[in-house]
Amino acid sequence: MKLKIYTLLLALCVTWSLQSCDNDDDNSIAVPTELQNAFASKYPNAANVKWETKCGYYVADFYDGYEASAWFTQDGKWQMTETDIPYNALPQAVKTSFEKSEYASWKQDDVDKLERTGVETIFVIEVENQNQEIDLYYSADGTLIKSIVDTDDDNTGHLPVQLTEAMRNFINEKYPNAKIMEIDVEDDRNDWDFGYTEVDIIHNGISKDVLFDQTGDWHSTSWEVRQNELPEAVKNTINNQYGEYRFDEAKRIEKADGTIYYRIELEKMNVDLEVNINEDGIVIP
Incomplete structure (x- = not known):
């Protein structure tokens, strides 16, 4: 129950931040001493520092070899730096x-x-x-x-989303030594995965998308595969049933219920076709 409530609050916070971001670029804004000290500690050589507020964060635009923007919470916790x-x-x-x-x-x-x-x-x-x-x-x-x-x-979409401990533990157990690269909470109410958390990881040199549902449970993992990496049964189905189409790309999808299949994108002239084929070469809905 706690995980469900946490995930719901997380999704609501992200949605709120995207809808209600303010932007105060008045150079006279008061920056808390604790925050100034945190910034100076992280960027001791920063020059031309200008502060503004966005989405409830303090943002320092500065120069440190290159132009950069560093985002901090009000209590001085660093969240993100984007460097041009x-x-x-x-x-x-x-x-x-x-x-x-x-x-x-x-x-x-x-x-x-x-x-x-x-x-x-x-x-x-x-x-x-x-x-x-x-x-x-x-x-x-x-x-x-x-x-x-x-x-x-704007770069508010890059702000970090924190994973729950249960999500992070799941990734560590199922994908040992994986690097977590990107975390997004789906915020489009018209999409079937609204409120789901998508985590981009690199595992064994492969970029994978790990999807958790609104309760924080693992839903599925997918990643791109080359045509020559498809199982023979899948390649045979493509050749026999869709031979007139040109192969575009494919993804391997593993779901929490144990289902494994390949989502194949094909094209012919101006026609795009997407089919799901399981490991036995059977086309599935």
Whole structure:
């Protein structure tokens, strides 16, 4: 019951923060001494510091080699720092991964280093091609965590969401040595997974999405697989039943009830098709 109440409150808090964020960029705002000391301790060489408030947080915009913004709670607890860095400052593994990706020829718009409490550091490369804008999220070792459409939202969406102890323990037990990269609470009431918590992890070098339901129980885990990694039975079903389609991508999905299947995305001309096929090659709803 406590876990259920905690998860509900967490979802409500995230929704409230997105709807009611204020922005006070008056340079005369009073910054608590405890907070100033916490900032000075974490960034002793910071210059041109300017404070503002957003969403109930104190935000320090400053320069420390690069332009950056650090977010703190009112009692001086650091939450997040977003640093605007040049492409050349990315880890070599990230640059190598990006330059081998399908987006390598796209125009680079912005590059950010994102550090947050409770999760690993990630690097976000914003790219654009004509009217398309995509944000690419990489771990320091060059693993692509996710790619999402850039909606030009402010960086409040990057604020950290804390996992419950039960969720964190589950990940540690089921995915030993996994790195937690991103945590989101689904806030669209029109989606079937409203209130669910999605945790992006890197486990054994693979980027995986771990989904917990509104009660905090594990719902499912999914990750992308290459066509040659599909079971033979799955590949045979694709060839025999959907031979006229071109393979686009696939995900392996493992559910809490023990079900395992592959979600296959296919395309033909202007037709996109998505089918679910279990390990025995049987098409399922």
